[in-house]
Amino acid sequence: MQGHQVKSATHADLQNVSIRRMIEWTPDLSTGVPLLDEQHKTLFQWLAELESATADQRTLFGVYVITRLKHYVREHFAAEEALMKAAGFPDLEQHRTEHARFRARLEELQLKSIGEDISTDTVQFLTHWLTNHIAKTDLAYVPYLKR
Numbered sequence: 001m002q003g004h005q006v007k008s009a010t011h012a013d014l015q016n017v018s019i020r021r022m023i024e025w026t027p028d029l030s031t032g033v034p035l036l037d038e039q040h041k042t043l044f045q046w047l048a049e050l051e052s053a054t055a056d057q058r059t060l061f062g063v064y065v066i067t068r069l070k071h072y073v074r075e076h077f078a079a080e081e082a083l084m085k086a087a088g089f090p091d092l093e094q095h096r097t098e099h100a101r102f103r104a105r106l107e108e109l110q111l112k113s114i115g116e117d118i119s120t121d122t123v124q125f126l127t128h129w130l131t132n133h134i135a136k137t138d139l140a141y142v143p144y145l146k147r
Contacts, residue, residue, distance in 0.1 A: 023044055023047045023048040023051055023123075023127050024044055024048065025037075025040055025041040025044040028135070029131070029134045029135060031134075031138060031139065031141075031142050031145070032142060032145075032146065033083070033142070033145055035079065035083075036076075036079070036080060036083070036138070039072075039075075039076045039079065039080075040076075040130075040134055040138075042072065042076075043069070043072065043073070043076065043130055044130070046065060046068060046069040046072060047069070047123065047126055047127050047130065049061075049065045050062060050065045050066060050069065050118065050123055050126070051120075051123045051127075053065055053118065054117070054118045054119070054120060054122075054123050055120075057117065059113075059117055059118075062113055062117070062118040063110075063113045063114055063118075066106070066109060066110045066113050066118065067110055069106065069126075070103070070106050070107065070110050073102070073103060073106060074103065077099040077103070080095075080099075080138070081095070081096055081099070083141075083145055084141050084144070084145075087141070087144040087145045087147065088144060089141045089144045089145075090144075091140065091141070095137060095141070098133070098137060102129060102133070106126075109122055109126075
């Protein structure tokens with residue numbers, strides 16, 4: 001009688017499952033501004049693609065995704081900052097600084113991805129940063145946009 005081999009889940013397998021659950025836009029991240037919400041959803045879609053590329057060890061696709069993410073972030077931040085400026089958001093400069101730091105970090109990660117595989121730590125960092133940035137920093141400007 002042959003026994004069935006059961007593959008036990010590794011820490012990395014469990015980590016990938018938890019990351020996949022994290023990488024999705026949820027209504028509690030809504031700014032109530034359709035343009036920004038759609039852009040935020042797109043950012044989460046790019047992060048999910050990056051996670052998939054990382055989990056499947058598709059290095060070239062990972063480089064492509066992180067490059068697209070970098071370009072999309074630039075477009076999104078520009079749109080967001082323009083809306084904040086038009087609304088007279090008082091913490092605009094602080095918000096711009098946070099965006100600039102993230103863009104610089106994303107640039108570093110993109111360059112690093114060319115020479116080595118993108119790690120799950122990178123995906124976790126990006127997802128955590130985006131989620132926290134929207135939930136805390138972005139939601140602070142919402143009252144000014146709704147005036």
